[in-house]
Amino acid sequence: MLKVYLAGPEVFLPGGRELIERKRALSARYGFTPSPLHADLTPTASASPLARGIEISRLNEERMREADVCIANLTPFRGVSADPGTVYELGYMAAEGKPVFAYTNDPADYSARAATYFAGGLHRDDDGVLRGPDGQMIEDHGMADNLMLEGGILTRDGVFVRAAALLEWDDLSAFERCLADARRALTGRQPLD
């Protein structure tokens, strides 16, 4: 059975532990073995906060190396883009040559979220380039986030599932579609057959 690494910022959410357990159970239903829980990896209690952070990073990288496939939750987190820890992990597993899949609970293009972030003050310059009020270029490729994320997924024949409407963090319908797509892509099997 393929081992799946579930990258995402759920660990930060209230009730995150339960949400992660639901994602792990769903993964198993779709034929994947989920990586062990974050909380199973207890760093030394006596360590400093910095040393604990480094140790968690090291253990997460170990879990990634042991996994066969990545499913990343790229729902925007505290701003216009995905959680940076999740993005690091997506890039990490892509470089390992593993199939990478992702989903987001936000249906909007990156440029639409940037327009909200800049309170609508976007304009096109004389060359047709979309820019913010600070003159900075806004990516406008019809993608959900920075092109390295979606590009890294699509060049590896992965799938990036976008929810059809904005969903709460505990709504796992986009995640479940992503699991079904990953199962189909990797095993040739329909979901739950």
Next chain:
Amino acid sequence: MLKVYLAGPEVFLPGGRELIERKRALSARYGFTPSPLHADLTPTASASPLARGIEISRLNEERMREADVCIANLTPFRGVSADPGTVYELGYMAAEGKPVFAYTNDPADYSARAATYFAGGLHRDDDGVLRGPDGQMIEDHGMADNLMLEGGILTRDGVFVRAAALLEWDDLSAFERCLADARRALTGRQPLD
């Protein structure tokens, strides 16, 4: 000579091309061969925005595979965290087993920036965990951003340089310190000897 991949969001900035040229020239001064410019990689003009985005991603990944070392600009970009494209690339090159270095022009801890983002509404719960007004956990490891970023750098004996005070995008003093540290770490040579 070691080839350095300069990851960063400069391409989005007004005057970004000139800034990237300054970074490339500085890299050469410190003994590194900088990756070719983004603009050298011209995707097919007739392609759709989505196809162009995928092509740029593919070409950037090619440049990373050809490079020996990564220096990432993790200065916060449009929010509380670093540019996600840069973070993807940091994770990518870490997984390739290459030395990774980073710098930020913002001296603040992640938790301090989160406090600004949430307009100060942070609190510690009964377990001592720092939380936002939405109840979400705020990382509090004394790091500049999510622990996967700084952890990935430090577990590989890289260096993460933080500016001593908030600097403009075109201030390259933190970048230059990072170059000097990378040169010392990788060649055993002092800067510019």
